[in-house]
Amino acid sequence: MGEGAVADEELTKEKHADELFKDFREVSITEFFRKNRAHLGYSGKVRSLTTIVHEMVTNSLDACEEAGILPDITVAIKEKGPEHYKITESDNGPGIPAAHISDVFGKMLAGTKFHRNIQLRGQQGIGISGVTLYSQMTTGKPMRIKTCTGDNKVVDIQLLIDITKNKADIIETKNYEEYWRGTTIEVEVKGVLYNLSEQGPFEYLRRTAIANPHAKITFIDPEGRKTVFDRSTNEVPKPPSEMKQHPKGLEVDDLVNMAKASKSRHVSSLLSTELSRVSGAKVKEIQELVSFDLNKNPRKLAWAEAEEIINAFKKVDFMAPPLEGLRPIGEGQIKKSVLSILNPEFETTLTRPPKVHSGGVPFQVEVAVAYGGKAGRVAGEGVKAEVMRFANRAPLLFDAGGCGITTAVNGVEWKRYGIKDFENSPITIFVNLVSVHVPYTSAGKQSVADDDEIIKEIRFALMDLGRRFQRFHSRRRRAIEQEARLNTLLKYSMELASAISKLIDRDKEQEKIAKDLEKFIREKVKFDEELLGDAESEEELTEAELEEVSEEEEDKTEI
Amino acid sequence: MKDKDVEGRLTELGKELLADVSKKKSPKMTMPQRGLNNVHFDKASSLLRLGKKTSTRSFMNVAHSKKFMQTAMIGAKCKELVSRGKTASIRELYYQLKHSIAETKENTFDDQSESDPLIVDLETMLEVMREELHLKADDKGTLIGNIIIEDSGDTIDCSKLGRSGLSVPSIVEQYKFKKVNAKYVLVIETGAMFDRLVEEKYHIKNNCIMVATKGQAARGCRRLVNRLHTELKLPAIMFTDGDPWGYYIYSVMKAGSMALAHESLRLGTPGMKFVGMTMSDIDAYGLEKVTETLKDVDKKRVSELLQYPWFQKKEWKKELDLMVNKGVRIEQQALASKSLEFVAEEYLPQKIKSGELLS
Numbered sequence: 001m002g003e004g005a006v007a008d009e010e011l012t013k014e015k016h017a018d019e020l021f022k023d024f025r026e027v028s029i030t031e032f033f034r035k036n037r038a039h040l041g042y043s044g045k046v047r048s049l050t051t052i053v054h055e056m057v058t059n060s061l062d063a064c065e066e067a068g069i070l071p072d073i074t075v076a077i078k079e080k081g082p083e084h085y086k087i088t089e090s091d092n093g094p095g096i097p098a099a100h101i102s103d104v105f106g107k108m109l110a111g112t113k114f115h116r117n118i119q120l121r122g123q124q125g126i127g128i129s130g131v132t133l134y135s136q137m138t139t140g141k142p143m144r145i146k147t148c149t150g151d152n153k154v155v156d157i158q159l160l161i162d163i164t165k166n167k168a169d170i171i172e173t174k175n176y177e178e179y180w181r182g183t184t185i186e187v188e189v190k191g192v193l194y195n196l197s198e199q200g201p202f203e204y205l206r207r208t209a210i211a212n213p214h215a216k217i218t219f220i221d222p223e224g225r226k227t228v229f230d231r232s233t234n235e236v237p238k239p240p241s242e243m244k245q246h247p248k249g250l251e252v253d254d255l256v257n258m259a260k261a262s263k264s265r266h267v268s269s270l271l272s273t274e275l276s277r278v279s280g281a282k283v284k285e286i287q288e289l290v291s292f293d294l295n296k297n298p299r300k301l302a303w304a305e306a307e308e309i310i311n312a313f314k315k316v317d318f319m320a321p322p323l324e325g326l327r328p329i330g331e332g333q334i335k336k337s338v339l340s341i342l343n344p345e346f347e348t349t350l351t352r353p354p355k356v357h358s359g360g361v362p363f364q365v366e367v368a369v370a371y372g373g374k375a376g377r378v379a380g381e382g383v384k385a386e387v388m389r390f391a392n393r394a395p396l397l398f399d400a401g402g403c404g405i406t407t408a409v410n411g412v413e414w415k416r417y418g419i420k421d422f423e424n425s426p427i428t429i430f431v432n433l434v435s436v437h438v439p440y441t442s443a444g445k446q447s448v449a450d451d452d453e454i455i456k457e458i459r460f461a462l463m464d465l466g467r468r469f470q471r472f473h474s475r476r477r478r479a480i481e482q483e484a485r486l487n488t489l490l491k492y493s494m495e496l497a498s499a500i501s502k503l504i505d506r507d508k509e510q511e512k513i514a515k516d517l518e519k520f521i522r523e524k525v526k527f528d529e530e531l532l533g534d535a536e537s538e539e540e541l542t543e544a545e546l547e548e549v550s551e552e553e554e555d556k557t558e559i
Numbered sequence: 560m561k562d563k564d565v566e567g568r569l570t571e572l573g574k575e576l577l578a579d580v581s582k583k584k585s586p587k588m589t590m591p592q593r594g595l596n597n598v599h600f601d602k603a604s605s606l607l608r609l610g611k612k613t614s615t616r617s618f619m620n621v622a623h624s625k626k627f628m629q630t631a632m633i634g635a636k637c638k639e640l641v642s643r644g645k646t647a648s649i650r651e652l653y654y655q656l657k658h659s660i661a662e663t664k665e666n667t668f669d670d671q672s673e674s675d676p677l678i679v680d681l682e683t684m685l686e687v688m689r690e691e692l693h694l695k696a697d698d699k700g701t702l703i704g705n706i707i708i709e710d711s712g713d714t715i716d717c718s719k720l721g722r723s724g725l726s727v728p729s730i731v732e733q734y735k736f737k738k739v740n741a742k743y744v745l746v747i748e749t750g751a752m753f754d755r756l757v758e759e760k761y762h763i764k765n766n767c768i769m770v771a772t773k774g775q776a777a778r779g780c781r782r783l784v785n786r787l788h789t790e791l792k793l794p795a796i797m798f799t800d801g802d803p804w805g806y807y808i809y810s811v812m813k814a815g816s817m818a819l820a821h822e823s824l825r826l827g828t829p830g831m832k833f834v835g836m837t838m839s840d841i842d843a844y845g846l847e848k849v850t851e852t853l854k855d856v857d858k859k860r861v862s863e864l865l866q867y868p869w870f871q872k873k874e875w876k877k878e879l880d881l882m883v884n885k886g887v888r889i890e891q892q893a894l895a896s897k898s899l900e901f902v903a904e905e906y907l908p909q910k911i912k913s914g915e916l917l918s
Contacts, residue, residue: 503634503638
């Protein structure tokens, strides 16, 4: 960022977007889309279809949660011809007020989420209007939206995007009365392909259901088969709230922009009222570190002065950012959905306390490990390990190789926890990265950047679960071993009893001796199993782990 | 030991096992360890002796369970043999006990190699001899010579058994030596050399008793030589191939074996001497052309022998070193390269007369 950006007082929303959108106005929208389709999720036939489903479902889930509604979503994909599909998605959400429909579906980068410091699934507003654009580019057909806010007035609208003006081109509008609430979207697209791969819509919806235990998702595939991922909880997550910026997450130009728009009279009051965790005492600390008087008018704050303040922020300790903006799924909820969808022999879930990345952006990591049952990914005859990546509950299906979450999972030495052949184990690793700002590697939002703090946090969380798994695993192994031991001993006990009875010249007592021996064997095996279990629970951490944990402790004190 | 005492010890074993169970303890059997770490060479007696280390076999340890059961089964069977006054060969014992375990496809014993070592366990555990358990091995070894033996009421004149001689049974305790006219006992490793010497009438011409061990000597053979040496004061002389295997057969005859170290006093003959084949014989008799090259296993065995305390005598170290240096071994029958009669008419008489014997 240079000073040029700051000089422009009337910053448009687009200018604030990712680098990718910087010169948005200069190129036509279709041109932009073609150039960037890979980044926007429209590369590859399977992926394009999944992206479309993703944009639709994400919108529905976000809308329902903001309105406090338990989502009931249906997705149907129908094959119209080779690589030609019709996708229908409907929800029971709040509906869309008629006046907003054309902006939501017919204008690029017009989303309501963009530029709010708030954790929602979609962040950049390319979303659903991209679907409209994709449909009109591949089939020339408009998107059809039927929506009703519950006031009996249904709006049934078909629209395209006027690509030169970046606004909706309404083809047809129908209004009629019907008593329902929700939104149904229908598009026809070509150049896409439905299959059951790990990147396909089915897997996308399966994972979405796991990360959204409060949602009921019904899927009807091109063969007409219906799958229902039922909700495992009736608790609607609390809608996230907007939050003040934390000083550690602020850049110089952010501060300059804030200052220009501020209604505060002094820079000092701007700092204490418009930022989070900056108290009067902290302002005094900052004053000590800067060369000018913080009592000056914010609108006269120079770039160099703002820079001094930002440098001072780095030297001052602030309380960790407030966490109201973060919306983890919660251990209990993840457990419910994992149990209902994966039905594993063993599962364990952990939601770590929030932390910050990039100096001040709050984030939180949630992990789960499921083993056995339907955990893992079916591959041919066997089952392979599966890593489910999520960012703010949205499944990340693509670019696994370049994702920080993958780096973190691979950074765990699973062998240490008794998983000898991780790749070929019936295991599902669930990782949800929760943050108001997820550092995606691209606008396609399919992979998280290799951020050290995030990777470390995920690793620690997984190591914690690894230890829990190990306890389960050794319990299980012990149970199997003791079972085998019991069977071995019982097998030989009859012959032993017979031999003893002969040695003591009491052949007739053979049965009694056998019974006594069996009773003893059963008691002893049970006793030993419990004894071993007690010994295990006192197990110490390995040295290597202790080292890592102490590193972790240090981290905590840094915030 | 009387049969009654043996029975008593077996009963005692059964009672101990039963007592363990009623005391909620794992049934256990304790016996002396028979590995190299519990066998030492006793210089005073020149015998391998068993140390004091014991090992305990526990039924509740699944690694021991089957062996434990098998040992108890053998004990029970021996008790039956003793009380019925029958003696079974160790192979018969194996077949008597072999059957499938109820409700499984598993056999109590899969091979005689499973039961044989457990018999020895039982012997050492109860401190009874195998024959006292009414068990015997197959006959192995042959004896010929001027000796009259009484066996269970029958009289055997071992000079009148033609060329085949007396087949040495596994138990020779009942033998009574009635009449002996011999100067020494010659113990021979191979059956082929024994046959050669019989044909040459070596035992008659030299007035000795000849015993063929036919490979590693069985208990019967070892006990018989021990008795001839200790009871009749006959010098014992061994004649083996010139290789580590032959030398070890000599060592077992003389000092006892690790596996049966508990029986060394009865089975070993510390006064025994060794006539050949030695490495020096190769040069002395011009046998360089009829040697065989040492194989890797032979060399490995030589280095093992060099580790044993009872091979630490100067003369034996010299032989083994010489063997390694020459890289060859020599068979008894290589002497036939001179002539068939050579071994009987020149080699043995000369060496024995001149006292060119190793200890």
